[in-house]
Amino acid sequence: MRGLVLGGTSSGVGKTVATLAAIRAFEDAGHAVQPAKAGPDFIDPSHHAVVADRPSRTLDTWLEGTDGLRRNYRRGEGDLCLVEGVMGLYDGDGSSTAMVAEALDLPVVLVVDAKAGMESVAATALGFREYAARIDRDIDVAGVIAQRAHGGRHADGIRDALPDELDYFGRIPPTPELEIPDRHLGLEMGDESQVDDNALATAADHLRVDALLETARAPPEPAGGVDTHEGTTDARIAVAEDAAFCFTYPATLERLRDRAEVVTFAPTAGDDLPDCDGVYLPGGYPELHVSELAASPALDTIGERASEGLPILGECGGLMTLSESLTTADGETGEMAGVLPAEIEMRDRYQALDHVELRATEETLTADSGGFLRGHEFHYSEASVGRDARFAFEMERGDGIDGERDGLTEYRTLGTYAHVHAESGAFDRFLDAVEL
Template identity: 40%
Template sequence: MPASLVISAPASGVGKTTLTLALARAWRHRGFNVQCFKSGPDYIDPAFHAAATGRASVNVDSWAMDRGTIAHLVGRGADADVVLAEGSMGLFDGVAARGVSGTGATADIAEMLGWPVVLVIDPSGQAQTAAAIAAGLRDYRAGVRLAGVVLNRVASPRHEDLVRRALNEAGIKVFGALPRHAEISLPKRHLGLVQAEEQAEIGKLIDEAARFVAEHVDLDAVLHSAGKWSPQAAVNGLNVTPPGQRIALARDAAFSFVYPHMLEAWRAAGAEIVPFSPLTDEAPDASADVCWLPGGYPELHAGKIAANARFRSSLRAFAETRPVHGECGGYMVLGAGLTDADGVRHEMTGLLGLETSFAKRRMHLGYRLAELAAPMPGHQPGARLRGHEFHYSTILAQPDTALAVVHDATGAVIAETGSRRGHATGTFFHLIAEDR
């Protein structure tokens, strides 16, 4: 039975990803098979997990997925020695209204699967108060079990001693304390996200994190605290219909935000995925029956996309007879124009009338529930699609027929309805699952 743990924290930015990668690589160095998962809607961390473990990682999400789907996805860890689920935000942070099986909080996954939680605590600017925070998290929800804590960014031995004493008095195990060590921090960039494929030195970075954590954390104690998880057979698999039999998938630095479980589900249903690169002016495969443009960073490459005449003309020709769908950044590229952060407008493919601008950044973030008013590849009118939206673009014009009525997690109708024109469709949200 795999040893299972959830890596969480009181808040974002505390070091969950770095600790998860370090533990995964350190145990892999010991000869263990390690399987990682990501709780919540994140396109980036699963790729880092795969780099650390050599095994594909997928998202599990209690707001968008039912228990059967989650059980199906985590079942891939049945043959592993160690299973790690990296949380998002703080341990209990989710949305106000329940979704399919929870609020999207990491605690939902920990309770649902019975996996103990290792908390990453950053005691910067405090000492004994860190113990009060950890104790509060331990006691907040009866079904969530705290295994212990790892302290991160400890200022000095005296600081560590004060925090350790307080945690010991609270009955909370301390697995280790990491002094400040900026070299192992993952760099941040546009949108606060860095993709694994953008880091040429990612292997060395993870190795250094593993070495550093192994020096300061009792890996045996962490492993001993893990739950012994006995995977249960999933009643249901993924409720995903591929958008076509042969899918031309845009895949490069501008188009890379797609959930791994979606691609796996398409393949499992018998679909063939044929990648192509708009940034190198490639055309979608002529024998494909659908073209899919994921999100990513088109705003950073808008000039190049606008200049790549072969890509743009071939996509227009493709859309004359077959469906083309874009998510978020892909949706923007299907539009008429994209204005970059410097205020320069770049002509996009023009399959839709959408005009977007990054000249005035405004964050759009959150879960989305879309009720389709028109068909899109793989889904019929009336389908209820669950996804997540995260971008800083502003809509200047969205003149085409609305693709869906879209609600946020509170049930409020939002303006990002998506669009449809001819064979082209697009949405600002990234699809996670369809309601059964």
């Protein structure tokens, strides 16, 4: 499957809208698109999935490594993969858009804000192309999509100013209907705030699909093939899936389903915990659903089953739900499952945002003692932990729960602020632990 990376000159330049318009343009031309996102984000991919009608894949060199990245890419489906970048093209020491493009050997189409420039757009793009050689990176900036560009003289001026080595792939006209509302953690999710379909179709008409398709190319094969996980198990894993638990990488669910039976449940809708051998509580927005969670029979059952030794893994929002209580920024407090000795409070600004590395200080659900895991953390909540709290990980990089440690553990329950990817091996280790 050939692919392209849509990188930006900076955050906020309009990469997501450009990506959605490109997906729509290819779909309208009869090409099935596999969307993807560089970096660890869950929110932009939710918008991709609405337009492409298939899950968006996460591509992050820190979380997955080069071969893991290539394996994850190869598991996608479609005629073409469109990868939305993260921040500016070269920004990020753990996994930048440039690192992802280089690992996959995919050309970069640069999204440039053209609302107040013409020749300067060309100068900016040329600078981004030549900067790769300056830092000795093999990054192929193939051309530009002019974001917020008018037609006529404006578009012609941008196209004419570009040097021969940079193609003009079209423009996204200034369209208020394409703006996506945001909140803490980023944009609103795709199923909450879908972009206007007519406006997206209009924007798609201004992209040069044939030129983009001709520029795309296929990445190298991953070492060791695509499938590297262990054999199947007899385990039945319950996965929370609703508005409070909506941050799940497609590759994680694929890995769980490859090796076990997966059944989903919706705590905010009043679902009880189904019969299962293990529980995965992914991240999301539990702080927006405190009253529903406090009243959910699933949390009472999770508390009971945890004390009986049921393996339970919670990431970020899952950690918050496994705690004793959760207090919103407005002061609303609800009792949570009460498995882990922590009280969670939301703050007005983020408390951690980084790629992280954790070292296991004891054998735990996702790692052997002394093992390392790489992940990502981004949260506005703060945890006040009890004096008797036990931690499974020390932080080699990142903040974790208390600045030095992550992974609150009790019984056979583990709650972390870190999100990890299936390529880390953490979910294979979880399934192995469930089978014990």
